[in-house]
Amino acid sequence: MVGRHYYRNAEGDMEVQDRVDRVGWEVKEAAEEGATPIVTVYVDDPLSELDYVGHRRWLIIEDESEDDDDVLYSAYTGSQTISHKEGEHHNPLDRVWAIELVDVNTLWQRKVMTGSDCDRPAETDVERMQWLLDSGVSSQISAGDTTTYVDTSNPVDMDAVPYRGQYFNQVADDCAQQSGKNWFLKNINDGAERKLFAFYGYYTYDSPLSLSNAPEDLDPAAIEAGTATTYMIAADTKLARSAERVYSHVYLPYEGGAVYRSNPATEEEFALGGRDFIAPSLNVKTTTKANARAQRYLADLSTQDDRITTAALLPKGKATMIRAGMKVSFRATHLPGYETARMLRVLNATPAPVNGGAKYVVGLELQGPGDPIPPDLIYSGSITIPGDSGYIADVVGATGWENDTTYGWIVTAERATGAALGASWGWGIGLVTLDGLNAAAYFDDADWLFDDNTIDSGGQPPNGLTEWERSGTFTTNDAAHFDASDTIYFQSANENGPHDGSTWTWTWEVWKIG
Numbered sequence: 001m002v003g004r005h006y007y008r009n010a011e012g013d014m015e016v017q018d019r020v021d022r023v024g025w026e027v028k029e030a031a032e033e034g035a036t037p038i039v040t041v042y043v044d045d046p047l048s049e050l051d052y053v054g055h056r057r058w059l060i061i062e063d064e065s066e067d068d069d070d071v072l073y074s075a076y077t078g079s080q081t082i083s084h085k086e087g088e089h090h091n092p093l094d095r096v097w098a099i100e101l102v103d104v105n106t107l108w109q110r111k112v113m114t115g116s117d118c119d120r121p122a123e124t125d126v127e128r129m130q131w132l133l134d135s136g137v138s139s140q141i142s143a144g145d146t147t148t149y150v151d152t153s154n155p156v157d158m159d160a161v162p163y164r165g166q167y168f169n170q171v172a173d174d175c176a177q178q179s180g181k182n183w184f185l186k187n188i189n190d191g192a193e194r195k196l197f198a199f200y201g202y203y204t205y206d207s208p209l210s211l212s213n214a215p216e217d218l219d220p221a222a223i224e225a226g227t228a229t230t231y232m233i234a235a236d237t238k239l240a241r242s243a244e245r246v247y248s249h250v251y252l253p254y255e256g257g258a259v260y261r262s263n264p265a266t267e268e269e270f271a272l273g274g275r276d277f278i279a280p281s282l283n284v285k286t287t288t289k290a291n292a293r294a295q296r297y298l299a300d301l302s303t304q305d306d307r308i309t310t311a312a313l314l315p316k317g318k319a320t321m322i323r324a325g326m327k328v329s330f331r332a333t334h335l336p337g338y339e340t341a342r343m344l345r346v347l348n349a350t351p352a353p354v355n356g357g358a359k360y361v362v363g364l365e366l367q368g369p370g371d372p373i374p375p376d377l378i379y380s381g382s383i384t385i386p387g388d389s390g391y392i393a394d395v396v397g398a399t400g401w402e403n404d405t406t407y408g409w410i411v412t413a414e415r416a417t418g419a420a421l422g423a424s425w426g427w428g429i430g431l432v433t434l435d436g437l438n439a440a441a442y443f444d445d446a447d448w449l450f451d452d453n454t455i456d457s458g459g460q461p462p463n464g465l466t467e468w469e470r471s472g473t474f475t476t477n478d479a480a481h482f483d484a485s486d487t488i489y490f491q492s493a494n495e496n497g498p499h500d501g502s503t504w505t506w507t508w509e510v511w512k513i514g
Helices: 104-109 125-134 168-179 220-225 264-269 287-300 316-321 439-445
Strands: 004-009 012-015 038-045 057-061 071-083 095-103 183-189 194-200 206-212 230-232 238-242 249-254 257-262 276-278 305-315 327-331 342-354 359-372 376-386 392-398 406-417 426-433 467-475 488-495 503-512
Touching: 038 071, 071 104, 071 183, 071 316, 095 104, 104 168, 104 183, 125 168, 125 194, 168 183, 168 194, 168 287, 206 305, 206 316, 230 305, 249 287, 257 287, 305 316, 305 342, 316 359, 327 359
Parallel strands: 206 230, 206 327, 249 276
Antiparallel strands: 004 012, 004 057, 038 095, 057 071, 071 095, 183 194, 238 305, 249 257, 305 359, 327 342, 342 359, 376 503, 392 488, 406 467, 406 503, 426 488
């Protein structure tokens, strides 16, 4: 099959797949500050029996998706143009509908704030967005999921503002202008149902696929079979690096006056001699918030804007695995700054079926510079042990390390129950390589990569200790420690009683550095 088109009329979702060409159509979804791109699809109506109206939902599903999320595109109908098809016609009833589709983000723009609760008190951007999304003003948004992809970390303070008479999207934009966070809507199948999700400041919506043009990253046989997880980027992939967004000064008018802030580092780096950006902010009421917003703008406007345009040919089963709003691993050996893979946010995704619907060309606009690829977590563990055991409480081993490779590690401990530690309590925690598994070997004969029984100079943990952390690196084939054939043990131990009876949870992670 190919992507299935559904139009929601007064009776419910009506499938129109047999009226839309299997190939030849292209749609575009966006995930940048509520952007609403418009595309056109063509629907055959040979008997003049169909009728479409605007502001109705249009959904495209790829029913052979390998992912739980089978939604390829979600939008609402706009203007319609009805005409004969091009060419000679023998059927007077034969017609075609050209229907504009507006990205689902159009829902942000539908409702005006009118209730008394629209006079918002001073609060954080997170509190304001939570109120907005759950206010019921936009029933279609509030009926969706307004929590999963709404990030509550790093809140910023906002002034009291009367929003009555402003549109729903103006409130979201006001929060984003103060915080620098992105916002958009997306229809997703979460494995249980298809529903609308609101995004605000959430950046861990990752694609399971990777994109590259480096031969060592690509498996041609797997790509041909449709089983690969890394796919080739288009040969015409290009980076547009614009300096238009670089400014060294911000002039920000607000209700109580105006502020003028500068960033000398930006001015020096780009030899600007001063370049001013005017940012009217009528919803800002105080000098403090005006200065905070101006400083946020200066930080955002201190670098050039990297936009990468590319495309990937994907099997239909993976066409929904790179969608607007996701982060995707991207590598382009010919682009400066992207010679090694980085995680880039997908601003726009443009899927178009080819090969009779067996594959999709997915056009992409990516936002740079992105983030480094997270390290490969290769081992992790956790255990909760009593604090009065007086000996090794548990040992967990791991093997299969690569030769001549550096690994990073972190070990943390946190008191789960009981009183904070007293002065007569000690421990050992470490990564060791040894053959024997007896307590004496751990503390006397083990080849420790890390050993800390003496947190302070007195040989005991400080009074009141409730958490603890150590980290470091090790390299296999280090003659002083071990080679890749050894077993590495992560151990936690309590010694030097008496003990206070508290229970502690130990966790450890190891990741490959290179």
